[in-house]
Amino acid sequence: MRVPVLAYHAVNIAGNDYAGNDLVAFAADLRLIDDLGLRIVPLHWVVEQLTGAAERDLGRCVALTCDDGSAFDFHDLVHPAHGPQRSLYHCMLDFVAERGADAQPDLHLTSFVIASPEARERMDQVCLAGLGWMGEDWWRDAAESGLIAIENHSWDHNHPCLETPGVDGMPRGSFLDVDNHVRAEAEIAAATRFIEARIAPRPTRIFCYPFSHVPEYVHREYLPQFGHEHGMTAAMGDGAMPVTTGADRWNLPRYICGWHWKSTEALRGILAGS
Numbered sequence: 001m002r003v004p005v006l007a008y009h010a011v012n013i014a015g016n017d018y019a020g021n022d023l024v025a026f027a028a029d030l031r032l033i034d035d036l037g038l039r040i041v042p043l044h045w046v047v048e049q050l051t052g053a054a055e056r057d058l059g060r061c062v063a064l065t066c067d068d069g070s071a072f073d074f075h076d077l078v079h080p081a082h083g084p085q086r087s088l089y090h091c092m093l094d095f096v097a098e099r100g101a102d103a104q105p106d107l108h109l110t111s112f113v114i115a116s117p118e119a120r121e122r123m124d125q126v127c128l129a130g131l132g133w134m135g136e137d138w139w140r141d142a143a144e145s146g147l148i149a150i151e152n153h154s155w156d157h158n159h160p161c162l163e164t165p166g167v168d169g170m171p172r173g174s175f176l177d178v179d180n181h182v183r184a185e186a187e188i189a190a191a192t193r194f195i196e197a198r199i200a201p202r203p204t205r206i207f208c209y210p211f212s213h214v215p216e217y218v219h220r221e222y223l224p225q226f227g228h229e230h231g232m233t234a235a236m237g238d239g240a241m242p243v244t245t246g247a248d249r250w251n252l253p254r255y256i257c258g259w260h261w262k263s264t265e266a267l268r269g270i271l272a273g274s
């Protein structure tokens with residue numbers, strides 16, 4: 001197994017060209033992946049392969065993810081500066097309409113959402129445009145579409161815009177401060193419970209580290225030893241290499257759009273190398 005996992009942030013909209021708009025990049029990348037003869041598969045297939053829960057042929061495959069769970073994942077919205085935007089979900093439907101359902105029969109996107117309604121509201125007001133882009137109204141529809149999985153991006157991202165301190169006196173702004181059981185339970189297991197209550201009967205099984213910060217305690221102790229509490233079977237970081245057999249399931253690598261690649265040609269190089 002040698003599967004590159006790509007990551008997008010749908011709210012990254014600084015213009016309407018590839019380099020400045022993750023939605024535009026995502027739409028183009030679906031076509032590039034297809035043109036290269038690669039297969040898009042659900043991230044949970046990759047995790048199941050890694051953990052021995054399933055045995056599939058994952059040769060020449062790619063998995064797609066997106067972070068932070070803004071409404072741009074699912075809803076078409078008008079950006080105040082850059083106009084109408086096609087959601088990641090509709091970009092996938094456009095791709096299917098253009099190339100047929102047989103082109104990528106396992107087409108799938110894993111969306112890592114932030115659980116806390118208060119944190120999402122605060123991010124919407126302070127970091128975004130205050131237009132209600134961080135709601136959860138779409139989670140169930142997305143999960144039921146069969147094209148999107150809703151997964152765990154922590155309780156509140158321990159985001160710097162939140163009131164300080166967080167649980168157990170935790171300073172804000174870095175996920176590395178999630179360094180003990182109380183903090184890890186509040187950031188990961190509580191998020192599992194909240195998200196699963198909204199997408200039931202579907203579970204959430206994959207964690208994604210906020211800021212790609214991988215705290216030693218969470219990585220070495222909490223995730224491996226407290227599965228009965230948090231329910232996670234793997235965790236995603238930003239290692240910029242394909243997921244291979246034997247990869248560290250508690251810090252699986254991804255390539256981040258806008259960081260590890262900024263153009264179709266750069267992504268072509270990543271995919272060719274994998």
Ligand SMILES: [Zn+2]
Nearest residue numbers: 067068210211
């Ligand atoms: Zn994030």
